[in-house]
Amino acid sequence: MDDAFTMPKGDLMRGKRGLVMGVANHNSIAWGIASQLAAQGAEMAFTYQGESLERRVRPLAESIGVTTMIPADVTDDASMDLAFETIEKAFGTLDFVVHSIAFADKDQLRGSFVENTTREGFLQAMNISAFSFVDVAKRASRLMPNGGSLISMTYLGSERVIPNYNMMGVAKAALEAATRYIARDLGPSGIRVNAISAGAMRTLSLAGISGGRGMIAQGRAFSAMKEDTSMEGVAGCALWLLSDLGRSTTGEVVHVDAGFHMMGMPGDEGA
Ligand code: NAD
Numbered sequence: 001m002d003d004a005f006t007m008p009k010g011d012l013m014r015g016k017r018g019l020v021m022g023v024a025n026h027n028s029i030a031w032g033i034a035s036q037l038a039a040q041g042a043e044m045a046f047t048y049q050g051e052s053l054e055r056r057v058r059p060l061a062e063s064i065g066v067t068t069m070i071p072a073d074v075t076d077d078a079s080m081d082l083a084f085e086t087i088e089k090a091f092g093t094l095d096f097v098v099h100s101i102a103f104a105d106k107d108q109l110r111g112s113f114v115e116n117t118t119r120e121g122f123l124q125a126m127n128i129s130a131f132s133f134v135d136v137a138k139r140a141s142r143l144m145p146n147g148g149s150l151i152s153m154t155y156l157g158s159e160r161v162i163p164n165y166n167m168m169g170v171a172k173a174a175l176e177a178a179t180r181y182i183a184r185d186l187g188p189s190g191i192r193v194n195a196i197s198a199g200a201m202r203t204l205s206l207a208g209i210s211g212g213r214g215m216i217a218q219g220r221a222f223s224a225m226k227e228d229t230s231m232e233g234v235a236g237c238a239l240w241l242l243s244d245l246g247r248s249t250t251g252e253v254v255h256v257d258a259g260f261h262m263m264g265m266p267g268d269e270g271a
Helices: 029-040 049-064 077-091 119-141 166-189 214-224 232-241
Strands: 017-021 041-049 067-069 098-100 149-152 192-200 253-256
Touching: 017 029, 029 041, 029 098, 029 232, 041 077, 049 166, 067 077, 067 253, 077 119, 077 192, 098 119, 119 149, 119 166, 149 232, 166 192, 192 232, 214 253, 232 253
Parallel strands: 017 041, 017 098, 041 067, 098 149, 149 192, 192 253
Antiparallel strands: none
């Protein structure tokens, strides 16, 4: 993303405090979302995966006024304990959380799903990409006495077979189901829980998938709108779900993919 402030400015998030998890660099979806939320007045803390990412994440965070930055590995309970203690000290309460985290080993993201999926690879992908959202929801909801809104990021490979997406498709299916169960549990506390199913976008995570660039090209070619998924569109959806505009929407998976998900067949151009 070139400019953090090409997104609409306003006050939709003014007075709200939230946690954004998963900024790795300026291409990260979490960064696009955080930029939009900042342009609407949100106050945020960032968690990032580890010290090695700090050099890239700190200047981004500082450019939108984020000063609370905490290293957190979602597979490490001690690091998650410390992260949420730090957030509680800094903010007291939370209004929203952006979970934009996933990982599967490269070997789990190519070729034959049935041949290449290992027990270790399966469990690691489920742990980082699906269980972590359950854990985050539990921790964050304790800091949301006035209600709140949580989102996670998913992809169509949860619903349909996308070649090479393999283990991540299974993990995303678990993430989407978890979204509905968490939404049910936290609904009476006024906490909404949703997922954004974004089209393929050029990020670090996509580079880990065999033929990832082809996913972008095919997403564009087979989409209703014949265009790439935009960061502005994904960030705009996040703004809707995380602000009071999203009131009454929970347990939902919203597709932001230029209409790729609903096509049953490529167009008849050239047929
Ligand atoms: P990204 O690589 O910028 O972000 C992934 C983030 O996950 C990174 O910040 C990484 O540090 C973090 N992460 C991985 N393992 C972690 C761990 N153990 N502890 C803490 N953090 C960890 O890529 P992205 O594309 O912005 O991915 C963000 C989310 O969007 C992911 O859930 C991804 O599956 C989803 N998504 C991506 C696309 C796409 O095409 N890029 C499409 C739909 C959904």
